[in-house]
Amino acid sequence: MIHGIDHIVIISADLETAVANASQAGFTIVPGGIHADGATHNALIAFADGSYIELISPTANAEGKQHRWFPRLAKGGGFVDMCLFSDDLAADVARISASRRDYVGPVDNGRARPDGEILKWKGAFPPGAVGETGWPFLIEDVTPRSLRVPEEPDQVQHPNGALGIAGVTVVTNDLQATIADYEAITGTTAQMMTSPLDETPIAAFIYFERNWIMVTQPSAGAALHHLEAFGPGPYAATLRTHTGPITPGEGRRLPLELFSGAHLELV
Numbered sequence: 001m002i003h004g005i006d007h008i009v010i011i012s013a014d015l016e017t018a019v020a021n022a023s024q025a026g027f028t029i030v031p032g033g034i035h036a037d038g039a040t041h042n043a044l045i046a047f048a049d050g051s052y053i054e055l056i057s058p059t060a061n062a063e064g065k066q067h068r069w070f071p072r073l074a075k076g077g078g079f080v081d082m083c084l085f086s087d088d089l090a091a092d093v094a095r096i097s098a099s100r101r102d103y104v105g106p107v108d109n110g111r112a113r114p115d116g117e118i119l120k121w122k123g124a125f126p127p128g129a130v131g132e133t134g135w136p137f138l139i140e141d142v143t144p145r146s147l148r149v150p151e152e153p154d155q156v157q158h159p160n161g162a163l164g165i166a167g168v169t170v171v172t173n174d175l176q177a178t179i180a181d182y183e184a185i186t187g188t189t190a191q192m193m194t195s196p197l198d199e200t201p202i203a204a205f206i207y208f209e210r211n212w213i214m215v216t217q218p219s220a221g222a223a224l225h226h227l228e229a230f231g232p233g234p235y236a237a238t239l240r241t242h243t244g245p246i247t248p249g250e251g252r253r254l255p256l257e258l259f260s261g262a263h264l265e266l267v
Contacts, residue, residue, distance in 0.1 A: 002092060002186045004208030005165050006085035006139055007044075007052045007149075008237050011069050012077045012260040015057035019043050021258040022055060026160025029055075030150040033113040039065040042111070046150035048157075049164030049210050053237075072130055072230065077260035082136040082168050082213075082234040084186065086124075089140035092187075093124050099184040102127055103138070110142075119148045131231025134172055135185060162266060166240040167205075167212035169248050171224075172232040175217040179204045182215055190215070214248055222263070236263035 012018040019029050022045060032042035032054070039062045045053040058070070072080045086092045089106045096103055105124030112118055120142035126135035141148060150156065172178035179190050183206070190204035203216040218224040226235050238248045251267030 001087055002138070002188070002208075003085045003087060005051055005168060005211045005213070006083045007054050008079065008165065008168060008234065009054045009056055009069070009081040009083070010078060010259055010262045011056050011073050011080045013057060013073065015041055015043060015055065018055045018057060018260070022053075025254050025258050027053075027158050027162065028155060030155050031114045033111045033119075034059060035111045036109055037065065037067075038062075039067050040069075044150055045158075045162075046156050047162060047164040047239075049240075050149060050151070051165040051211065052149055053165075068125065068130055075230065078230075079234055079237065079259075079262035079264075080130060082170075083139050084136045086138050086140045089122050089124055089138060092138060095187065096185055101135070101181060101184055105138070106140070108142075113147075117147055119143050121148065131233055133181070134170060134178060134232030134234075135181060136234075160266060161241040162239045163242070164240050165211050166238045166246040166267060167214060167248060168234050169223075169236040169238070170213060170215045170233060171218055171227045171235040172215060173217060173227060174232075175201060175204075175215065178215050178217075178232065182206055182213060186213075226263075236265065239264060239266050241266055 022029055027045045030044045032044050034041045040056050041059050042054050042056040069080045093103045103124040106122040109123050110120040122140045124138040126133045183190055186206055188206050190206050192201050193203040195202050203214055206213045223235055240246050246267045251265040254264045
């Protein structure tokens with residue numbers, strides 16, 4: 001079963017710079033480690049609600065290695081992907097595949113933390129390159145999730161007041177098809193938003209216990225520019241600073257230059 005947004009991924013050319021920038025924006029940063037393939041390393045912005053932002057960059061040994069996120073980095077980096085949490089990845093992949101949406105996996109993965117702890121998980125990935133389908137990837141922990149996701153009070157408290165990921169906005173050039181895709185992937189029925197003028201569908205929300213995904217088809221502005229530049233997929237993340245209802249576009253936008261162009265807002 002899919003339980004909502006596990007984490008979002010922001011890729012940049014240099015991890016040390018990304019960490020310094022995120023700290024400047026008021027986040028507490030926890031060192032992550034080097035992934036099993038040796039191509040990437042990361043640092044985490046962990047939240048009290050159990051979600052997190054992954055800051056990821058190539059390692060010094062990444063030259064000549066392939067990674068599904070590297071083509072996006074060649075375009076400048078930013079908000080490259082979104083991960084949903086599964087408690088039975090094999091069953092979820094089989095369910096999704098039955099809807100003729102084929103995921104690759106489960107695939108073994110992991111990383112070594114700076115303290116030497118070895119983390120293991122399984123992942124499943126949409127077909128093609130990032131920006132083709134706009135679908136999220138999926139994760140199931142093999143070692144305890146508490147080893148992968150920081151949860152100590154001093155790790156999840158942030159000077160800017162962030163408590164968690166309220167939701168992610170996904171942009172697409174085919175609203176109805178992408179809504180159907182996300183319903184099939186999550187196993188959840190979307191709630192439609194319609195135009196007050198003619199009741200034309202303009203967006204849809206998929207709600208989980210702690211967060212939401214909004215799917216929309218932009219017609220102008222920064223969201224359309226992002227879609228044209230990078231293809232369908234996650235465009236912006238809304239971070240909560242309180243426990244009440246939150247919708248996108250209500251909050252304070254964080255400087256784009258601190259997150260390689262990723263759109264983040266604090267509400």
